[in-house]
Amino acid sequence: MNRSGLPLFLAILLLFTTFSIAQNPLVTNQFTADPTARVFNGKIYIYPSHDVPCGEGQGFIGFCMPDYHVFSSENLTDWQDHGVILSHNTVPWVEPDSYRMWAPDCVFTNGKYYYYFPAEAPEKINGKGRRIGVAIADKPEGPFTPEPNFMAGIYGIDPNVFMAKDGKAYIYWADSRVIYGAQLKPNMLELATLPIPIKIKGIGNGKFIEGPFVFERNGQYYLTFPYIPETTEQLVYSLGANPLGPYDYKGVIMKESPIKCYTNHQSIVDYNGQSYLFYHHNDLSPKFDKNRSIMADSLFFNPDGTIQEVIPSLRGVGISRAESQIQVDRYSSKSEEGVSVSFVDSLNTFKGWKVKLNEKDSWISYNKVDFSKAGLKKVVINEKSAAGSNFEIRCGGLNGPVLAKVSVEKSTEWKQSEVKLEKYLTGVHDLFIVSTRQTAVELDWLMFK
Numbered sequence: 001m002n003r004s005g006l007p008l009f010l011a012i013l014l015l016f017t018t019f020s021i022a023q024n025p026l027v028t029n030q031f032t033a034d035p036t037a038r039v040f041n042g043k044i045y046i047y048p049s050h051d052v053p054c055g056e057g058q059g060f061i062g063f064c065m066p067d068y069h070v071f072s073s074e075n076l077t078d079w080q081d082h083g084v085i086l087s088h089n090t091v092p093w094v095e096p097d098s099y100r101m102w103a104p105d106c107v108f109t110n111g112k113y114y115y116y117f118p119a120e121a122p123e124k125i126n127g128k129g130r131r132i133g134v135a136i137a138d139k140p141e142g143p144f145t146p147e148p149n150f151m152a153g154i155y156g157i158d159p160n161v162f163m164a165k166d167g168k169a170y171i172y173w174a175d176s177r178v179i180y181g182a183q184l185k186p187n188m189l190e191l192a193t194l195p196i197p198i199k200i201k202g203i204g205n206g207k208f209i210e211g212p213f214v215f216e217r218n219g220q221y222y223l224t225f226p227y228i229p230e231t232t233e234q235l236v237y238s239l240g241a242n243p244l245g246p247y248d249y250k251g252v253i254m255k256e257s258p259i260k261c262y263t264n265h266q267s268i269v270d271y272n273g274q275s276y277l278f279y280h281h282n283d284l285s286p287k288f289d290k291n292r293s294i295m296a297d298s299l300f301f302n303p304d305g306t307i308q309e310v311i312p313s314l315r316g317v318g319i320s321r322a323e324s325q326i327q328v329d330r331y332s333s334k335s336e337e338g339v340s341v342s343f344v345d346s347l348n349t350f351k352g353w354k355v356k357l358n359e360k361d362s363w364i365s366y367n368k369v370d371f372s373k374a375g376l377k378k379v380v381i382n383e384k385s386a387a388g389s390n391f392e393i394r395c396g397g398l399n400g401p402v403l404a405k406v407s408v409e410k411s412t413e414w415k416q417s418e419v420k421l422e423k424y425l426t427g428v429h430d431l432f433i434v435s436t437r438q439t440a441v442e443l444d445w446l447m448f449k
Contacts, residue, residue, distance in 0.1 A: 022077040022318030022368075023330035025283055025293035029350055032069070033292035034103030034211070034265040035278040036160070040113075040140040044271055046071045046278065047085075047106045047115070051291045052099075059099040062290035066099050068117065070106075070141050076271075076296070076318035082141035088119060091133060091146045095122040100130075103158040103211060103265055106140065107188075109169065113137045114188045115144050116159040116171070128155045132173060134189055153191045156180065158265070161188075162214040162243060170243045172198070172223075174210040179225060181212075181244045198223065199246035200238050208233070211265045214243065220305050223247045226264050232256045233264045235279060237307055253299075254310045257281045261289045268299060275299040276317060277310050284349045319368045319428060322376055322448040328433060329353035329443070331364040338362025338435070344444060356442045357391060357435040363398060365432045371425040371448070379404050380418050382444040384411050389441035394432040395425060403431075408441050421448075 021028065031051035038045050047070055054064040067087035073079045088094050088101055100120040107114055115135040123129070131150035137143060156175030161184070163169050169184040171191070179200070183192040198212075200223070208228040215222050221240045226233040235254040238247035254277065257264065261282040268277055277299040285291035296317050300308045314330040329341050329352070338359040344351045355364060379393060388410040393403045404419045435441060 021079060021327075022316060022320045023327050024295040024297070024312070024314055024316035025281075026079060026296060026316065027071065027081075027294060028284065028352060030069075031284065031291040032294045033065075033263070033280045034158070035280060035294040035296075036103070036105045036213070036267045037269040037276065037278040037296075038106055038108075038140070038267075039269055039271055040108060043072045043074050043140075044076065044269065045106070045140045046079075046294065047104050048280075048294050049101060049103055053291065054099070058097075062288070064099040064290075065101045066097075068101060068104055068115075072141060073318075076276075077320065085115065085142050085144050086117065086135055086146060091119065091135075092148050093121055093131070093133060093150050094119040095129070102130075105160050107161045107163055107169070108140070109163060109188060110186070113140050113142075113144075114161070116161055118157040118159060118173070121150060128175075130155060130157050130175070132156065132159045132171075147189065151189065151191070153182070153195060154180075158211045160212050160214060162216075164216070164243055168243075170214070172212040172214055174212060174225075177208055177210075179209055179212045179223070183244075196244060198244065200249055201246060202249040203227070203236075203238070204229065204249075213267050215268055216243075217301070218305060221247075222268075222307075224253060224266055224268065226266070232260060232262050235264050235266045235277075235310075239305070250306055252309055253277065253307050254279060254312065257289075258312065259283065259286050261292065263289070263292070275301065279312070281312060315367060319370045320366070321373070322369050322371045322425075323373050325445040325447050326366060326369060326431075327352060327445050328364060328366050328431075329355040330366075331355065332367040332430070334364045335362045339364060352444075354442050354444045356440055357389075357433070358440045360435055360438045363432055363434040365430055367430045368428055369431055370428050372427065376421070376448040377424065378418050378420050378449050379406075379446055380416055380449060381406060381446045382414055382416050383408050383441060384414050385439060385441040386410065386412050387439040388437075389435065389439045390437040391433055391435045391441055393446070394434060395423070395429050396432075397430075398432055398434065400432065405436075414444065418449075 032048040034049040068085040098120040102118040104117040135144035135146040156173040179198045185192045224237040240247035280292040282289040315332040385408040
């Protein structure tokens with residue numbers, strides 16, 4: 001067995017897994033958090049932290065984070081896990097088995113990829129052991145080679161590096177409820193200026209600030225960060241005329257988690273003409289918010305440069321292929337009544353969710369399904385209904401053309417039924433699943449063949 005508790009052969013198999021998912025959470029076979037998204041070589045790369053369940057005496061107040069993975073995608077649907085970049089037992093200066101590998105970042109310059117990560121050092125200075133290290137690679141997925149020691153002059157967590165248009169590089173981090181910043185030397189390994197606390201005017205008397213992420217748009221600098229006004233973290237932002245501030249607080253990007261995840265952590269990236277917010281909630285662990293999962297939703301700017309609030313969605317981003325398993329429980333919208341969602345297996349949440357249509361005319365919609373593959377003539381549904389039921393799959397709207405009429409036999413066990421399509425599709429379409437009988441039906445996934 002390895003540290004995660006998986007058999008070794010299964011752990012190796014999972015290292016380089018490519019999985020197709022266009023819903024939230026983006027990763028469902030492990031817990032992930034603190035996603036920094038970057039665009040390299042025409043792909044999106046996500047550099048998250050990695051939550052695992054704590055053993056006795058491990059980690060920090062329930063957070064256990066032993067290593068880092070990296071994930072990539074060209075289409076926001078097919079995500080590849082490139083495996084472990086670093087762990088708390090492979091970096092020379094990190095305290096072994098500390099389980100405190102917090103939120104990272106990665107940038108490209110000087111022909112290399114520089115990976116910045118916080119961790120716990122065994123040697124404490126003024127009681128502080130949280131330091132920031134750098135690892136370097138020739139490719140965005142690694143392999144990364146860590147520097148033998150941490151960066152001098154930085155105490156804290158959540159490093160973020162901003163590459164300005166004039167070629168200067170800046171690093172930001174959080175410590176003791178303050179965001180700090182400094183300019184980096186061209187070698188990207190040392191500070192060129194003394195650290196300064198970043199002034200954020202108008203923020204109010206909140207309880208906590210961490211996780212800075214800075215970007216520039218149309219000549220304005222955006223400093224985004226998690227902020228606790230009362231009990232849990234919001235994602236908020238401020239605007240400034242200079243990378244090191246001062247900044248003016250502007251407002252909320254995303255409100256507190258609807259399922260009360262205490263933390264959140266963000267990055268914002270433009271990809272193929274659209275802006276996206278990457279963040280985390282604890283959807284796969286609703287009873288324990290120290291095991292989190294990365295998410296993504298589209299983000300939009302107003303004409304004056306301010307950011308529109310992002311409402312976290314189940315559907316997420318990316319286009320689902322019709323011939324892949326479509327997790328309809330990650331719906332785009334639903335009827336006001338008659339729809340409920342729960343885990344398929346409450347003891348193994350990595351199996352995902354199921355959706356239940358409880359009454360006649362209850363419905364869900366699932367947007368952006370790609371039918372470009374030729375010859376799709378049937379639909380397969382994983383379903384069950386204790387009393388038997390019926391539903392229809394419609395295209396384009398509640399009153400759109402019927403693709404399939406499905407009759408569900410009585411069963412308390414999951415079964416797969418196969419139904420011939422009444423209409424063949426090409427292109428990208430929205431699907432609507434509508435109950436046509438008063439008895440309840442449960443749906444796990446569907447796919448076309």
